[in-house]
Amino acid sequence: QSVLTQPPSVSAAPGQKATISCSGSSSNIGNNYVSWYQQLPGTAPKLLIYDNNQRPSGIPDRFSASKSGTSATLGITGLQTGDEAEYYCGTWDSSLSAGVFGGGTKLTVL
Amino acid sequence: VHLVQSGAEVKKPGESLKISCKASGYSFSAYWIGWVRQKPGKGLEWMGIIYPGDSDTRYSPSFQGQVTISADKSSSTAYLQWSSLKASDTAMYYCARQEYGSGSSADYYFFYVDVWGKGTTVTVSS
Numbered sequence: 166q167s168v169l170t171q172p173p174s175v176s177a178a179p180g181q182k183a184t185i186s187c188s189g190s191s192s193n194i195g196n197n198y199v200s201w202y203q204q205l206p207g208t209a210p211k212l213l214i215y216d217n218n219q220r221p222s223g224i225p226d227r228f229s230a231s232k233s234g235t236s237a238t239l240g241i242t243g244l245q246t247g248d249e250a251e252y253y254c255g256t257w258d259s260s261l262s263a264g265v266f267g268g269g270t271k272l273t274v275l
Numbered sequence: 276v277h278l279v280q281s282g283a284e285v286k287k288p289g290e291s292l293k294i295s296c297k298a299s300g301y302s303f304s305a306y307w308i309g310w311v312r313q314k315p316g317k318g319l320e321w322m323g324i325i326y327p328g329d330s331d332t333r334y335s336p337s338f339q340g341q342v343t344i345s346a347d348k349s350s351s352t353a354y355l356q357w358s359s360l361k362a363s364d365t366a367m368y369y370c371a372r373q374e375y376g377s378g379s380s381a382d383y384y385f386f387y388v389d390v391w392g393k394g395t396t397v398t399v400s401s
Contacts, residue, residue, distance in 0.1 A: 167318060196382070196383050196384075197383055197384040197385065197386065198383070198384070198385040198386065198387070200386070200387035200388070202319075202388070204319075209369055209391040209392065209393055209394055210311075210319065210369070210388070210391055211391065212387060212388060212389050212391075215374070215385075215387040215389070216385060216387070221389065251318075253318065253319055255319075255321075255386070255387065255388070256384075256386060257375070257384035257385070257386040259384060261335070261336055262333065262336075263321060263323075263333070263334075263335040263336060263337075264321035264324075264335070264373070264375075264386050265321060266311075266318060266319040266320070266321060267318070268318045269318040269319070
């Protein structure tokens with residue numbers, strides 16, 4: 166099992182909003198910064214969000230994220246079919262002294 | 276910024292292997308770089324990182340002793356090495372430049388992968 170818990174799947178209609186949760190503990194999300202990644206089928210992951218809520222250049226503002234306590238949330242507005250992908254959260258775990266990822270959430274836009 | 280990984284490998288159990296990742300477009304010595312494993316149909320697993328500037332290396336407890344991460348500053352290349360492969364090592368391995376650090380009192384850590392290679396498929400089968 167992953168240290169960070171994500172729902173296996175999320176679905177929403179085109180144009181609507183999807184939210185993906187990531188739950189951890191005080192040794193990881195609770196005290197460290199969270200990042201989010203998008204992995205389109207057959208490709209390498211891509212950074213969407215870093216330092217809890219910062220978007221790298223080139224990432225549209227349809228993607229946003231927040232953190233509260235030991236949980237984090239990724240939001241995607243104006244859903245497009247091209248957003249169908251696997252989404253992962255990541256952070257540092259101070260107890261493990263290691264980077265950790267969530268198990269991934271498959272987003273379906275239907 | 277680019278990370279170019281070596282090609283797919285097919286190996287037998289017990290064999291050794293070293294895969295590579297050549298970085299370009301940035302100061303190789305100034306960023307952490309490491310590896311992320313993804314088994315077929317599964318999620319991402321952080322393996323470890325190295326800081327080429329001083330060779331400081333960190334491993335996930337899950338991978339400590341199982342693999343060796345190294346870097347060559349002269350060629351801006353990072354490596355992932357196995358001394359004895361197992362069938363369970365079959366996976367895609369991504370080279371990943373990582374931002375990593377802590378607050379002044381190590382009271383918080385920041386960590387993220389900002390650049391990914393395209394991946395190297397490793398298949399271990401008898």
